[in-house]
Every structure is written in structure tokens, then in C-alpha cells.
Amino acid sequence: MTLSSVAPTLRQRYARVRATAVLASRSERGDVPGWVLITLMTAGLVIIIWSLAGPALSSVFEQAIQRVSGF
Structure with a gap:
């Protein structure tokens, strides 16, 4: 060779x-459009869950602070 x-x-x-x-x-x-869609859907879910659970979480937090402050 x-x-x-x-x-x-x-x-x-x-x-x-x-x-x-x-x-x-x-x-x-x-797939950039796919990642954009996933990001937007995740942000939408976070906003929906936060709007539904926000008041309940605030009241739980306030109750916990009041109990700790009561000692």
C-alpha cells in the first residue's frame, strides 16, 4: 500500500x-418553539395554581406567625 x-x-x-x-x-x-411552549405552559400553570392557592397559603402563614409570636 x-x-x-x-x-x-x-x-x-x-x-x-x-x-x-x-x-x-x-x-x-x-426544538425552540417546543421549549417556548413548555415554558409558557409552565408559567401559566404557576399563575393559575398561585391564584387558587395564594389566599390559603397566606392564611396558613399568618396563623403560623401568630402561633410563634404567641410564645
């Missing part, structure tokens, strides 16, 4: 590895 016969093979391997790396980097970017 001579150097001239090995060089094209190395170039072909390099080209394949580079193409695979480019495809992998593109697929690793993720």
Missing part, C-alpha cells in the same frame, strides 16, 4: 466524519 492510495481513503473518512458531526450538531439544537 502506498501513500497515494491511502490519502484518498483518509480524505473520504474525514469527509464522512465531518458530515456526521455537522448532522449531529444540527440535531442537538432542539
